[in-house]
Each structure stands twice: as C-alpha cells, then as structure tokens.
Amino acid sequence: MTLSPVTASGPATRARAWALVTASAFAGGLLLGVLTNLGQGWLPGAWNQIANSGAVWSVAAFAAGALLSARKAGLPAAGLPAAAVAGLCAESGLVVGYYGYAEMARDGMGSLFAPLVWLGMAFVAGPLFGVAGSWWRGGAGPRHRVAGLAAFAGVFGTEAIHYAWALHYAPQAWACLAVAVLTALLMGRTLKERVLTLLAAAPFSLLAYLVFYELLLTTLLG
Helix, strand or coil: CCCCHHHHCHHHHHHHHHHHHHHHHHHHHHHHHHHHHHHHHHCCHHHHHHHHCHHHHHHHHHHHHHHHHHCHHHCCCCCHHHHHHHHHHHHHHHHHHHHHHHHHHCCCCCCCHHHHHHHHHHHHHHHHHHHHHHHHHHCCCHHHHHHHHHHHHHHHHHHHHHHHHHHCCHHHHHHHHHHHHHHHHHHCCCHHHHHHHHHHHHHHHHHHHHHHHHHHHHHHHC
16 A cells, blocks of 8 residues: 555655745744844944843744744644744854854954853753743733743843843843833733733743743853
8 A cells, every 4th residue: 555645755854844934943043133233333322232132032942933933734633743843943043143244344352252151041941932922922821921921021020120230231131021011911822911921030030030030041151
C-alpha cells in the first residue's frame, strides 16, 4: 500500500512550516536587535534608555509567541512548545543583531563575555516570553491571558525598579513604569483583565528584579 500524495507530503509540509516559523522569528529578532542599537541615538531624553532596556528585548519573543498563536490553525501541532521555540529564535536573533551591529557599524562589541551572557539569558527569557505571548493571544482562558500579559508588563516594571532603586535614574524609571502601565491598559481586553494584569504585574516586577538583577546579573557580571 502506498501513501496518498496528501499524506506523503505531510512531513515535508510540516518541516517547511516550522523552518519558516523559526527563520521568521530569528529574522524579526535580528532586525529588532539592530533597531534597539540604533534607537539609543534616536530617542529623546529618558526614552533613549528604553532602547537599551532588557525589557524591550522581551518584545521579540512575546510577539513571536503571539503571532504564532494567532496562526496556529494553519500550522500543524502548534502550541506552547512551538511558541517557546519561536521565542527562543526571536530572542537569540535579537542578541546577534544587537551585538553584530555594534561590531560591524560601531566601535566593536568588546569582550565576548557580555554577548554570551545575554545569549544565555535569551535561552531562558525567549521561551518564557514566547509562551507568555501565546497565552495572551490564544490562551485557554482569562487566567492565561492575564498571566501572559502581566509577565510582559511586569518586565518593564522590573526595569523601572532597577532604574529607580539601583541606578537612581528617575526619568528612565518613570518611562519604564509608563510603558508597563500602558501595556496592561492597551493590551487588556476588558476592564477586569486590565485591573488583574496590573495587580499581577506588580509582584512579578519585584520578583523578576530580585532574581534577574540581584541574583543572576550581579553574579555573572559583578
């Protein structure tokens, strides 16, 4: 018995679909990495620090997970693992784009240590925010949407705490806080969802600050 043409082409179609997804996510992250590097010279005042924010880098992974969830009906076996992989590809591409542009178009990226640290972070943050984007866009229920959006808003809250507490940069702290609040208000679907997102984002911001800045970066970068 031979397989029908449709059945036989199934594995090849799935392989092409996943190759397209991962390549698109990586390319999108690569572009955002270059733009965040350029944005440090383009944005005015305190907002120029936003382009140098680790929170902004989460946008690539979150968007990849959200977009993949939006088109999951057209992709075989799409789900949280796929969103995690897309987030990883996007975040990795962003690190490569940022430091690649610094190396080729600026004064060089210096030591490889910092890029490797951020690439390692991408392997953690990419899947997490890819899943968060998938939960927000196509979660199984309101709790998933709130959790995904709170993680996304909360990472900007984490930056606000860092600028206010550790660096004492008040304008940058207010800018990041504004982005966190606007993210919850503009991306929430209902009033209840917006309120719950803000309430959940606050403890997430503090926890992420303690783990990321006080534990990981302090240990790795000093």
